[in-house]
Amino acid sequence: MKKIAIIVAGGAGTRMESILPKQFLLLKNKPILWHSIKAFASAFDDIEMIIVLPEEYIEEGVNIAKEFTDAHNIDFVKGGNTRFDSVKNGLGLIKEEAIIFVHDAVRCLVSAEMIQRCYEQALHQGNAVPAIVATDTIRMIDGDKSISIDRNKIRIIQTPQTFQSTILLPAFEQEYRETFTDEASVAESFGKKIFLIDGEVENIKITRPIDLMIAEKVLEKRIYKS
């Protein structure tokens, strides 16, 4: 089936102590967004991409994507006020049935192998939401106190959250709610059961300076291995 990755890079990244949005920060001399595009391009020769960016950064995004546009159809669309709106803007370009990957641009360490696994599961089960188990003890705030939670029951959710277009497109026709923090919550509210899939410890979200350091180390190790 057709494969389309919506790479969401709408945020402004104040936590990075940097004015440049974090998807443009350099990692091994390439912008974070470049690494994300590369991961999807490596996963499938025939994948198309839709990159969601703040309007004033679309030109920058086009430059970054340039080396991939010979092989892949890549569109750009501006972000909205919420993640829901940003993804919805991206979905607006999709007219054919497809497997849709919705991916955080700042999770640029995702492997091609995991993207391929998400595709297979979504094809057969309707969706695939990558998750890893918690390695730390977890508590939940409950009013003015906190209660301990069985960490074996907790899953930390990653992206690409992957769906058949026949599920995701109508799900995004719902009216926005504050609980729509990711695509799984939107599909779930639309009545769809979510199917988790094994995520990757290294598939981190680069949101803090320490994450950038981690990402550098991960890439150094990959280069060393290959």
Add this chain to the structure above:
Amino acid sequence: MKKIAIIVAGGAGTRMESILPKQFLLLKNKPILWHSIKAFASAFDDIEMIIVLPEEYIEEGVNIAKEFTDAHNIDFVKGGNTRFDSVKNGLGLIKEEAIIFVHDAVRCLVSAEMIQRCYEQALHQGNAVPAIVATDTIRMIDGDKSISIDRNKIRIIQTPQTFQSTILLPAFEQEYRETFTDEASVAESFGKKIFLIDGEVENIKITRPIDLMIAEKVLEKRIYKS
């Protein structure tokens, strides 16, 4: 008040792809356990320590702690089958009223400043359990499905979990339960309200090879800053 840190290093560390228990792996040419001892020694001149180790590694621990034993009273005790048993073995050496820090040896990046904050809060409120907010979306397994959880309510728990001895010693007289995954859960089951305190993003648990890489980066940055 008297200050005693129980540094728990009972585990065998199979996840590190290494035969050496992870608390002995080198980080900037010093064992992880050394860095943990150093953090507590830096926090308080008058702190005492009890280090819990597998019996066959106590000699190794004594060697690592050698440079701190002029300034600090450091005892060693062997670990038990569970974390509960290991901590209980450590508590068995405490005969006087004290503020007790229970710390994972593999969280060797903890700052002296945070240890001091934990002390102050435990002195005034009875306990201090460091926690950070979740930055990822969280789901909870519920039978054969998973449900989305408001991540603003989730706290990721760290150590040193810090208590007045008058709370922790009797709490550990309870019969062991499987839900006793940390000291907070033991104190809570004993009827004590848990008071969280701001943890530190860098205060990671070194359990996987990637964590060791992160820790190296964090230490490099600290050396560069100082």
